Amino acid sequence: MAAPTASVFAKTPKEDFRVTIDIGVDVTHPMPVTSTIFPASTVVEELRALRDRVEVAEAERATLHATVRLMGEVETSLCNRMRDERQTRIGIAR
Known part of the structure; x- marks a missing residue:
């Protein structure tokens, strides 16, 4: 394979000159992806x-969702009971 040539220009206060530099390139080819095949049993x-x-994650999610719904229902029930007790106390105080 022929090495590419790059031209470099440099300006100095005294003179302009042109230098040609030969650059050698080593090309390496990586292993193709197809050559590192996993056994089908490993993939399966x-x-x-x-x-x-x-x-497992979906089951945990469903459990957490049910827990949150139950906590919301308990909170609503407690709020309703507190409201009823508050109204009862106000009624008794009158």
């Missing part, structure tokens, strides 16, 4: 593990 196992993790 990884996919199964990821699916299992997704299922």
